[in-house]
Amino acid sequence: MAYNELLAKRIKASFELQPQMVKTHISEKKMFGGLAFLYKGKMTVGIIKEDLMVRVVSHKMDRVLQLPHVRPMDFAKRPMKEFVYVSLAGINLEEQLLYYIELGLEHAQHKLNER
Template sequence: MAYDEGLAHRLGEALGALPGITAKKMFGGIAFLWNGNMLVGVIGDDLIARVGPEAQADALAQPGARVFDFTGRPMKGWVVVDGAAVSEDSALDDWIGRCREFVEAMPPK
């Protein structure tokens, strides 16, 4: 499965100054890991966002967000955001911030 390389590039640019960021091909797309923990990624034309179980309901209330059920079972703490909903840098930055808030508290792998 191909993924939106433009969105992946934008994520890489937005995360580039953050120490400990790596990119890894996963799920037929690309994931960005922070200190070894998955943070955000791109599958197809969509953003995948790791917001954590506590913030999932609020995240799902945002425009373009839906449950991440890549395997047929919903993944707790993750949402998929339609690529059109993150076409503006400010919207993408907001999602990155939501994800950083959760992943920042995790111990490095």
């Protein structure tokens, strides 16, 4: 198992709660040995093994890193800019998962607006 398939199902269900104009632009792509969810081609969240991977806008990184069960994404043995991991304990509730999905969507929309 490259990634937690139950978590993938939960993420897909959470994206279904998004407005139509958002959910019609969500795609999936195998990345980092796991699965990533993209909004208009920009990565939002993903799964690597048992962890949720989340893109976070720079100015929110310090605050997000202080949340329980969140740590810097160190995929290549060093922290990656604007990426965090959230362990399963941090997303037990659907509201928690939705919070991180919305952070990831915010990051994607921010990157799209930079163009």
